[in-house]
Amino acid sequence: MPKPEEIRRKALFDSEARLSWVLAALAGLIGAAAFMHTAGYFVTFMTGNTERAILGHFHGEPDLAVPAALLLLAFLTGVVFASWCRRHFWSGHPHGPVLLTTASLAVAAAVDLLLYLGATTPTIDFVPILFVAFGVGALNTSFVKNGEVSVPLSYVTGTLVKMGQGIERHLAGGDYADWLGYFLLYAAFSLGALLGGLLSLLVSGWAMLVTATGVCLVVTCYTYLHLDRHGPPAR
Structure with missing residues:
Protein backbone atom coordinates (compact mmCIF):
# COMPACT_ATOMS: atom_id res chain seq x y z
CA MET A 1 0.00 0.00 0.00
CA PRO A 2 1.49 3.39 -1.01
CA LYS A 3 2.63 5.66 1.79
CA PRO A 4 0.85 9.05 2.26
CA GLU A 5 3.92 10.98 1.10
CA GLU A 6 4.14 8.86 -2.04
CA ILE A 7 0.50 9.60 -2.81
CA ARG A 8 1.11 13.34 -2.37
CA ARG A 9 4.16 13.25 -4.62
CA LYS A 10 2.23 11.44 -7.34
CA ALA A 11 -0.62 13.93 -7.08
CA LEU A 12 1.77 16.84 -7.68
CA PHE A 13 1.95 16.14 -11.42
CA ASP A 14 -1.24 14.23 -12.27
CA SER A 15 -3.87 15.44 -14.76
CA GLU A 16 -5.82 17.33 -12.11
CA ALA A 17 -2.69 19.21 -11.02
CA ARG A 18 -1.75 20.04 -14.60
CA LEU A 19 -5.24 21.35 -15.26
CA SER A 20 -5.03 23.53 -12.15
CA TRP A 21 -1.82 25.08 -13.51
CA VAL A 22 -3.48 25.86 -16.84
CA LEU A 23 -6.52 27.40 -15.15
CA ALA A 24 -4.36 29.39 -12.71
CA ALA A 25 -2.35 30.73 -15.64
CA LEU A 26 -5.61 31.58 -17.39
CA ALA A 27 -6.76 33.47 -14.29
CA GLY A 28 -3.49 35.39 -14.30
CA LEU A 29 -3.83 36.25 -17.98
CA ILE A 30 -7.44 37.38 -17.50
CA GLY A 31 -6.40 39.52 -14.56
CA ALA A 32 -3.64 41.10 -16.63
CA ALA A 33 -6.06 41.87 -19.47
CA ALA A 34 -8.45 43.58 -17.08
CA PHE A 35 -5.76 45.54 -15.26
CA MET A 36 -3.63 46.63 -18.24
CA HIS A 37 -6.46 47.83 -20.47
CA THR A 38 -8.76 49.47 -17.92
CA ALA A 39 -8.49 52.08 -15.18
CA GLY A 40 -6.82 49.43 -13.02
CA TYR A 41 -9.76 47.19 -12.20
CA PHE A 42 -9.13 43.92 -10.36
CA VAL A 43 -11.01 40.78 -11.41
CA THR A 44 -8.86 38.34 -9.42
CA PHE A 45 -8.04 40.43 -6.33
CA MET A 46 -11.20 40.67 -4.24
CA THR A 47 -9.26 41.83 -1.17
CA GLY A 48 -8.21 44.91 -3.10
CA ASN A 49 -11.72 45.48 -4.41
CA THR A 50 -13.12 45.25 -0.89
CA GLU A 51 -10.71 47.88 0.39
CA ARG A 52 -11.38 50.08 -2.63
CA ALA A 53 -15.13 49.80 -2.16
CA ILE A 54 -14.83 50.89 1.47
CA LEU A 55 -11.86 53.26 1.48
CA GLY A 56 -12.52 54.94 -1.86
CA HIS A 57 -15.10 57.17 -0.22
CA PHE A 58 -12.63 58.24 2.47
CA HIS A 59 -9.94 58.85 -0.16
CA GLY A 60 -12.18 61.04 -2.28
CA GLU A 61 -12.41 58.47 -5.09
CA PRO A 62 -16.04 57.29 -5.24
CA ASP A 63 -15.53 56.70 -8.98
CA LEU A 64 -13.31 53.75 -7.99
CA ALA A 65 -15.29 52.66 -4.93
CA VAL A 66 -18.56 51.97 -6.76
CA PRO A 67 -16.99 49.92 -9.59
CA ALA A 68 -15.04 47.92 -7.02
CA ALA A 69 -18.27 47.06 -5.21
CA LEU A 70 -19.89 46.02 -8.50
CA LEU A 71 -16.91 43.82 -9.34
CA LEU A 72 -17.24 42.13 -5.96
CA LEU A 73 -20.93 41.49 -6.64
CA ALA A 74 -20.19 40.12 -10.13
CA PHE A 75 -17.46 37.82 -8.79
CA LEU A 76 -19.70 36.51 -5.99
CA THR A 77 -22.56 36.00 -8.43
CA GLY A 78 -20.25 33.92 -10.62
CA VAL A 79 -19.33 31.72 -7.65
CA VAL A 80 -22.96 31.24 -6.62
CA PHE A 81 -24.26 30.57 -10.13
CA ALA A 82 -21.44 28.14 -10.99
CA SER A 83 -22.02 26.29 -7.72
CA TRP A 84 -25.74 26.08 -8.47
CA CYS A 85 -25.05 24.76 -11.97
CA ARG A 86 -22.64 22.21 -10.53
CA ARG A 87 -25.28 20.95 -8.11
CA HIS A 88 -28.11 20.70 -10.68
CA PHE A 89 -26.51 20.20 -14.11
CA TRP A 90 -22.84 19.22 -13.85
CA SER A 91 -22.88 16.15 -11.64
CA GLY A 92 -21.01 14.28 -14.38
CA HIS A 93 -18.76 17.22 -15.26
CA PRO A 94 -16.83 18.33 -12.17
CA HIS A 95 -15.00 20.99 -14.18
CA GLY A 96 -18.15 22.39 -15.76
CA PRO A 97 -17.51 25.92 -14.43
CA VAL A 98 -14.81 26.31 -17.11
CA LEU A 99 -17.61 26.28 -19.68
CA LEU A 100 -19.32 29.13 -17.84
CA THR A 101 -16.05 31.07 -17.76
CA THR A 102 -15.61 30.57 -21.51
CA ALA A 103 -19.11 31.89 -22.18
CA SER A 104 -18.53 34.89 -19.90
CA LEU A 105 -15.27 35.79 -21.64
CA ALA A 106 -16.90 35.43 -25.05
CA VAL A 107 -19.72 37.77 -24.05
CA ALA A 108 -17.21 40.23 -22.57
CA ALA A 109 -15.12 40.21 -25.77
CA ALA A 110 -18.21 40.68 -27.97
CA VAL A 111 -19.59 43.53 -25.85
CA ASP A 112 -16.24 45.29 -25.72
CA LEU A 113 -15.76 44.92 -29.47
CA LEU A 114 -19.18 46.46 -30.11
CA LEU A 115 -18.56 49.32 -27.70
CA TYR A 116 -15.18 50.18 -29.18
CA LEU A 117 -15.81 49.32 -32.83
CA GLY A 118 -13.94 51.96 -34.77
CA ALA A 119 -12.49 53.56 -31.64
CA THR A 120 -8.81 54.50 -31.49
CA THR A 121 -8.31 53.77 -27.77
CA PRO A 122 -7.57 50.06 -27.18
CA THR A 123 -9.15 49.84 -23.74
CA ILE A 124 -11.71 47.53 -22.18
CA ASP A 125 -14.93 49.13 -21.02
CA PHE A 126 -16.22 48.54 -17.48
CA VAL A 127 -19.34 46.63 -18.55
CA PRO A 128 -17.32 43.80 -20.18
CA ILE A 129 -15.13 43.68 -17.07
CA LEU A 130 -18.21 42.78 -15.02
CA PHE A 131 -18.67 39.71 -17.23
CA VAL A 132 -14.98 38.90 -16.80
CA ALA A 133 -15.26 39.11 -13.00
CA PHE A 134 -18.30 36.83 -13.16
CA GLY A 135 -16.28 34.35 -15.20
CA VAL A 136 -13.33 34.43 -12.81
CA GLY A 137 -15.68 33.80 -9.89
CA ALA A 138 -17.07 30.79 -11.72
CA LEU A 139 -13.56 29.58 -12.59
CA ASN A 140 -12.65 29.43 -8.92
CA THR A 141 -15.24 26.69 -8.38
CA SER A 142 -13.53 24.35 -10.86
CA PHE A 143 -12.01 22.17 -8.12
CA VAL A 144 -14.39 21.12 -5.36
CA LYS A 145 -13.91 18.46 -2.70
CA ASN A 146 -16.55 17.64 -0.08
CA GLY A 147 -18.58 20.64 -1.19
CA GLU A 148 -15.74 23.15 -0.69
CA VAL A 149 -13.27 24.68 -3.13
CA SER A 150 -10.04 22.67 -2.91
CA VAL A 151 -7.91 24.71 -5.35
CA PRO A 152 -8.61 28.47 -5.22
CA LEU A 153 -7.18 29.43 -8.59
CA SER A 154 -6.95 33.20 -8.18
CA TYR A 155 -6.60 33.38 -4.38
CA VAL A 156 -2.86 34.02 -4.41
CA THR A 157 -2.72 35.18 -0.80
CA GLY A 158 -4.08 31.86 0.44
CA THR A 159 -1.76 29.95 -1.87
CA LEU A 160 1.28 31.76 -0.47
CA VAL A 161 0.14 31.15 3.10
CA LYS A 162 -0.25 27.43 2.45
CA MET A 163 3.08 27.33 0.64
CA GLY A 164 4.77 29.00 3.60
CA GLN A 165 3.22 26.52 6.01
CA GLY A 166 4.35 23.67 3.77
CA ILE A 167 7.91 24.99 3.70
CA GLU A 168 7.91 25.09 7.49
CA ARG A 169 6.66 21.49 7.65
CA HIS A 170 9.35 20.42 5.19
CA LEU A 171 12.06 22.10 7.29
CA ALA A 172 10.65 20.39 10.36
CA GLY A 173 11.16 16.97 8.82
CA GLY A 174 8.30 16.77 6.35
CA ALA A 188 1.44 29.21 -13.07
CA PHE A 189 -0.64 32.22 -12.02
CA SER A 190 2.43 34.46 -12.21
CA LEU A 191 3.34 33.11 -15.64
CA GLY A 192 -0.18 33.80 -16.86
CA ALA A 193 0.04 37.38 -15.58
CA LEU A 194 3.43 37.79 -17.29
CA LEU A 195 2.07 36.46 -20.58
CA GLY A 196 -0.93 38.75 -20.24
CA GLY A 197 1.36 41.73 -19.68
CA LEU A 198 3.47 40.87 -22.72
CA LEU A 199 0.37 40.27 -24.81
CA SER A 200 -1.02 43.65 -23.79
CA LEU A 201 1.93 45.27 -25.54
CA LEU A 202 0.95 43.65 -28.83
CA VAL A 203 -2.84 43.61 -29.04
CA SER A 204 -5.82 45.72 -28.05
CA GLY A 205 -8.03 45.10 -25.05
CA TRP A 206 -10.79 43.16 -26.80
CA ALA A 207 -8.18 41.02 -28.60
CA MET A 208 -6.79 39.97 -25.22
CA LEU A 209 -10.29 38.90 -24.20
CA VAL A 210 -10.60 36.92 -27.44
CA THR A 211 -7.26 35.23 -26.70
CA ALA A 212 -8.35 34.32 -23.18
CA THR A 213 -11.65 33.03 -24.57
CA GLY A 214 -9.80 30.82 -27.06
CA VAL A 215 -7.55 29.34 -24.37
CA CYS A 216 -10.52 28.75 -22.10
CA LEU A 217 -12.44 27.08 -24.94
CA VAL A 218 -9.58 24.64 -25.55
CA VAL A 219 -9.45 23.80 -21.84
CA THR A 220 -13.23 23.36 -21.77
CA CYS A 221 -13.10 20.89 -24.66
CA TYR A 222 -10.34 18.96 -22.93
CA THR A 223 -12.22 18.72 -19.63
CA TYR A 224 -15.53 17.76 -21.24
CA LEU A 225 -14.20 15.33 -23.83
CA HIS A 226 -11.36 13.73 -21.89
CA LEU A 227 -10.85 14.50 -18.21
CA ASP A 228 -14.49 14.40 -17.09
CA ARG A 229 -15.16 11.33 -19.24
CA HIS A 230 -12.28 9.26 -17.87
CA GLY A 231 -12.38 10.76 -14.38
CA PRO A 232 -9.52 12.08 -12.26
CA PRO A 233 -6.62 9.76 -11.51
CA ALA A 234 -6.85 7.53 -8.48
CA ARG A 235 -5.08 8.89 -5.43
Missing part, protein backbone atom coordinates in the same frame (compact mmCIF):
# COMPACT_ATOMS: atom_id res chain seq x y z
CA ASP A 175 8.34 16.30 2.59
CA TYR A 176 8.76 18.65 -0.38
CA ALA A 177 5.25 17.67 -1.47
CA ASP A 178 3.99 19.77 1.45
CA TRP A 179 4.76 22.98 -0.47
CA LEU A 180 5.72 22.23 -4.08
CA GLY A 181 2.13 21.96 -5.31
CA TYR A 182 1.31 25.43 -4.00
CA PHE A 183 4.50 26.82 -5.51
CA LEU A 184 3.64 25.38 -8.93
CA LEU A 185 0.14 26.85 -8.70
CA TYR A 186 1.56 30.26 -7.76
CA ALA A 187 4.16 30.03 -10.55
Whole structure:
Protein backbone atom coordinates (compact mmCIF):
# COMPACT_ATOMS: atom_id res chain seq x y z
CA MET A 1 0.00 0.00 0.00
CA PRO A 2 1.49 3.39 -1.01
CA LYS A 3 2.63 5.66 1.79
CA PRO A 4 0.85 9.05 2.26
CA GLU A 5 3.92 10.98 1.10
CA GLU A 6 4.14 8.86 -2.04
CA ILE A 7 0.50 9.60 -2.81
CA ARG A 8 1.11 13.34 -2.37
CA ARG A 9 4.16 13.25 -4.62
CA LYS A 10 2.23 11.44 -7.34
CA ALA A 11 -0.62 13.93 -7.08
CA LEU A 12 1.77 16.84 -7.68
CA PHE A 13 1.95 16.14 -11.42
CA ASP A 14 -1.24 14.23 -12.27
CA SER A 15 -3.87 15.44 -14.76
CA GLU A 16 -5.82 17.33 -12.11
CA ALA A 17 -2.69 19.21 -11.02
CA ARG A 18 -1.75 20.04 -14.60
CA LEU A 19 -5.24 21.35 -15.26
CA SER A 20 -5.03 23.53 -12.15
CA TRP A 21 -1.82 25.08 -13.51
CA VAL A 22 -3.48 25.86 -16.84
CA LEU A 23 -6.52 27.40 -15.15
CA ALA A 24 -4.36 29.39 -12.71
CA ALA A 25 -2.35 30.73 -15.64
CA LEU A 26 -5.61 31.58 -17.39
CA ALA A 27 -6.76 33.47 -14.29
CA GLY A 28 -3.49 35.39 -14.30
CA LEU A 29 -3.83 36.25 -17.98
CA ILE A 30 -7.44 37.38 -17.50
CA GLY A 31 -6.40 39.52 -14.56
CA ALA A 32 -3.64 41.10 -16.63
CA ALA A 33 -6.06 41.87 -19.47
CA ALA A 34 -8.45 43.58 -17.08
CA PHE A 35 -5.76 45.54 -15.26
CA MET A 36 -3.63 46.63 -18.24
CA HIS A 37 -6.46 47.83 -20.47
CA THR A 38 -8.76 49.47 -17.92
CA ALA A 39 -8.49 52.08 -15.18
CA GLY A 40 -6.82 49.43 -13.02
CA TYR A 41 -9.76 47.19 -12.20
CA PHE A 42 -9.13 43.92 -10.36
CA VAL A 43 -11.01 40.78 -11.41
CA THR A 44 -8.86 38.34 -9.42
CA PHE A 45 -8.04 40.43 -6.33
CA MET A 46 -11.20 40.67 -4.24
CA THR A 47 -9.26 41.83 -1.17
CA GLY A 48 -8.21 44.91 -3.10
CA ASN A 49 -11.72 45.48 -4.41
CA THR A 50 -13.12 45.25 -0.89
CA GLU A 51 -10.71 47.88 0.39
CA ARG A 52 -11.38 50.08 -2.63
CA ALA A 53 -15.13 49.80 -2.16
CA ILE A 54 -14.83 50.89 1.47
CA LEU A 55 -11.86 53.26 1.48
CA GLY A 56 -12.52 54.94 -1.86
CA HIS A 57 -15.10 57.17 -0.22
CA PHE A 58 -12.63 58.24 2.47
CA HIS A 59 -9.94 58.85 -0.16
CA GLY A 60 -12.18 61.04 -2.28
CA GLU A 61 -12.41 58.47 -5.09
CA PRO A 62 -16.04 57.29 -5.24
CA ASP A 63 -15.53 56.70 -8.98
CA LEU A 64 -13.31 53.75 -7.99
CA ALA A 65 -15.29 52.66 -4.93
CA VAL A 66 -18.56 51.97 -6.76
CA PRO A 67 -16.99 49.92 -9.59
CA ALA A 68 -15.04 47.92 -7.02
CA ALA A 69 -18.27 47.06 -5.21
CA LEU A 70 -19.89 46.02 -8.50
CA LEU A 71 -16.91 43.82 -9.34
CA LEU A 72 -17.24 42.13 -5.96
CA LEU A 73 -20.93 41.49 -6.64
CA ALA A 74 -20.19 40.12 -10.13
CA PHE A 75 -17.46 37.82 -8.79
CA LEU A 76 -19.70 36.51 -5.99
CA THR A 77 -22.56 36.00 -8.43
CA GLY A 78 -20.25 33.92 -10.62
CA VAL A 79 -19.33 31.72 -7.65
CA VAL A 80 -22.96 31.24 -6.62
CA PHE A 81 -24.26 30.57 -10.13
CA ALA A 82 -21.44 28.14 -10.99
CA SER A 83 -22.02 26.29 -7.72
CA TRP A 84 -25.74 26.08 -8.47
CA CYS A 85 -25.05 24.76 -11.97
CA ARG A 86 -22.64 22.21 -10.53
CA ARG A 87 -25.28 20.95 -8.11
CA HIS A 88 -28.11 20.70 -10.68
CA PHE A 89 -26.51 20.20 -14.11
CA TRP A 90 -22.84 19.22 -13.85
CA SER A 91 -22.88 16.15 -11.64
CA GLY A 92 -21.01 14.28 -14.38
CA HIS A 93 -18.76 17.22 -15.26
CA PRO A 94 -16.83 18.33 -12.17
CA HIS A 95 -15.00 20.99 -14.18
CA GLY A 96 -18.15 22.39 -15.76
CA PRO A 97 -17.51 25.92 -14.43
CA VAL A 98 -14.81 26.31 -17.11
CA LEU A 99 -17.61 26.28 -19.68
CA LEU A 100 -19.32 29.13 -17.84
CA THR A 101 -16.05 31.07 -17.76
CA THR A 102 -15.61 30.57 -21.51
CA ALA A 103 -19.11 31.89 -22.18
CA SER A 104 -18.53 34.89 -19.90
CA LEU A 105 -15.27 35.79 -21.64
CA ALA A 106 -16.90 35.43 -25.05
CA VAL A 107 -19.72 37.77 -24.05
CA ALA A 108 -17.21 40.23 -22.57
CA ALA A 109 -15.12 40.21 -25.77
CA ALA A 110 -18.21 40.68 -27.97
CA VAL A 111 -19.59 43.53 -25.85
CA ASP A 112 -16.24 45.29 -25.72
CA LEU A 113 -15.76 44.92 -29.47
CA LEU A 114 -19.18 46.46 -30.11
CA LEU A 115 -18.56 49.32 -27.70
CA TYR A 116 -15.18 50.18 -29.18
CA LEU A 117 -15.81 49.32 -32.83
CA GLY A 118 -13.94 51.96 -34.77
CA ALA A 119 -12.49 53.56 -31.64
CA THR A 120 -8.81 54.50 -31.49
CA THR A 121 -8.31 53.77 -27.77
CA PRO A 122 -7.57 50.06 -27.18
CA THR A 123 -9.15 49.84 -23.74
CA ILE A 124 -11.71 47.53 -22.18
CA ASP A 125 -14.93 49.13 -21.02
CA PHE A 126 -16.22 48.54 -17.48
CA VAL A 127 -19.34 46.63 -18.55
CA PRO A 128 -17.32 43.80 -20.18
CA ILE A 129 -15.13 43.68 -17.07
CA LEU A 130 -18.21 42.78 -15.02
CA PHE A 131 -18.67 39.71 -17.23
CA VAL A 132 -14.98 38.90 -16.80
CA ALA A 133 -15.26 39.11 -13.00
CA PHE A 134 -18.30 36.83 -13.16
CA GLY A 135 -16.28 34.35 -15.20
CA VAL A 136 -13.33 34.43 -12.81
CA GLY A 137 -15.68 33.80 -9.89
CA ALA A 138 -17.07 30.79 -11.72
CA LEU A 139 -13.56 29.58 -12.59
CA ASN A 140 -12.65 29.43 -8.92
CA THR A 141 -15.24 26.69 -8.38
CA SER A 142 -13.53 24.35 -10.86
CA PHE A 143 -12.01 22.17 -8.12
CA VAL A 144 -14.39 21.12 -5.36
CA LYS A 145 -13.91 18.46 -2.70
CA ASN A 146 -16.55 17.64 -0.08
CA GLY A 147 -18.58 20.64 -1.19
CA GLU A 148 -15.74 23.15 -0.69
CA VAL A 149 -13.27 24.68 -3.13
CA SER A 150 -10.04 22.67 -2.91
CA VAL A 151 -7.91 24.71 -5.35
CA PRO A 152 -8.61 28.47 -5.22
CA LEU A 153 -7.18 29.43 -8.59
CA SER A 154 -6.95 33.20 -8.18
CA TYR A 155 -6.60 33.38 -4.38
CA VAL A 156 -2.86 34.02 -4.41
CA THR A 157 -2.72 35.18 -0.80
CA GLY A 158 -4.08 31.86 0.44
CA THR A 159 -1.76 29.95 -1.87
CA LEU A 160 1.28 31.76 -0.47
CA VAL A 161 0.14 31.15 3.10
CA LYS A 162 -0.25 27.43 2.45
CA MET A 163 3.08 27.33 0.64
CA GLY A 164 4.77 29.00 3.60
CA GLN A 165 3.22 26.52 6.01
CA GLY A 166 4.35 23.67 3.77
CA ILE A 167 7.91 24.99 3.70
CA GLU A 168 7.91 25.09 7.49
CA ARG A 169 6.66 21.49 7.65
CA HIS A 170 9.35 20.42 5.19
CA LEU A 171 12.06 22.10 7.29
CA ALA A 172 10.65 20.39 10.36
CA GLY A 173 11.16 16.97 8.82
CA GLY A 174 8.30 16.77 6.35
CA ASP A 175 8.34 16.30 2.59
CA TYR A 176 8.76 18.65 -0.38
CA ALA A 177 5.25 17.67 -1.47
CA ASP A 178 3.99 19.77 1.45
CA TRP A 179 4.76 22.98 -0.47
CA LEU A 180 5.72 22.23 -4.08
CA GLY A 181 2.13 21.96 -5.31
CA TYR A 182 1.31 25.43 -4.00
CA PHE A 183 4.50 26.82 -5.51
CA LEU A 184 3.64 25.38 -8.93
CA LEU A 185 0.14 26.85 -8.70
CA TYR A 186 1.56 30.26 -7.76
CA ALA A 187 4.16 30.03 -10.55
CA ALA A 188 1.44 29.21 -13.07
CA PHE A 189 -0.64 32.22 -12.02
CA SER A 190 2.43 34.46 -12.21
CA LEU A 191 3.34 33.11 -15.64
CA GLY A 192 -0.18 33.80 -16.86
CA ALA A 193 0.04 37.38 -15.58
CA LEU A 194 3.43 37.79 -17.29
CA LEU A 195 2.07 36.46 -20.58
CA GLY A 196 -0.93 38.75 -20.24
CA GLY A 197 1.36 41.73 -19.68
CA LEU A 198 3.47 40.87 -22.72
CA LEU A 199 0.37 40.27 -24.81
CA SER A 200 -1.02 43.65 -23.79
CA LEU A 201 1.93 45.27 -25.54
CA LEU A 202 0.95 43.65 -28.83
CA VAL A 203 -2.84 43.61 -29.04
CA SER A 204 -5.82 45.72 -28.05
CA GLY A 205 -8.03 45.10 -25.05
CA TRP A 206 -10.79 43.16 -26.80
CA ALA A 207 -8.18 41.02 -28.60
CA MET A 208 -6.79 39.97 -25.22
CA LEU A 209 -10.29 38.90 -24.20
CA VAL A 210 -10.60 36.92 -27.44
CA THR A 211 -7.26 35.23 -26.70
CA ALA A 212 -8.35 34.32 -23.18
CA THR A 213 -11.65 33.03 -24.57
CA GLY A 214 -9.80 30.82 -27.06
CA VAL A 215 -7.55 29.34 -24.37
CA CYS A 216 -10.52 28.75 -22.10
CA LEU A 217 -12.44 27.08 -24.94
CA VAL A 218 -9.58 24.64 -25.55
CA VAL A 219 -9.45 23.80 -21.84
CA THR A 220 -13.23 23.36 -21.77
CA CYS A 221 -13.10 20.89 -24.66
CA TYR A 222 -10.34 18.96 -22.93
CA THR A 223 -12.22 18.72 -19.63
CA TYR A 224 -15.53 17.76 -21.24
CA LEU A 225 -14.20 15.33 -23.83
CA HIS A 226 -11.36 13.73 -21.89
CA LEU A 227 -10.85 14.50 -18.21
CA ASP A 228 -14.49 14.40 -17.09
CA ARG A 229 -15.16 11.33 -19.24
CA HIS A 230 -12.28 9.26 -17.87
CA GLY A 231 -12.38 10.76 -14.38
CA PRO A 232 -9.52 12.08 -12.26
CA PRO A 233 -6.62 9.76 -11.51
CA ALA A 234 -6.85 7.53 -8.48
CA ARG A 235 -5.08 8.89 -5.43
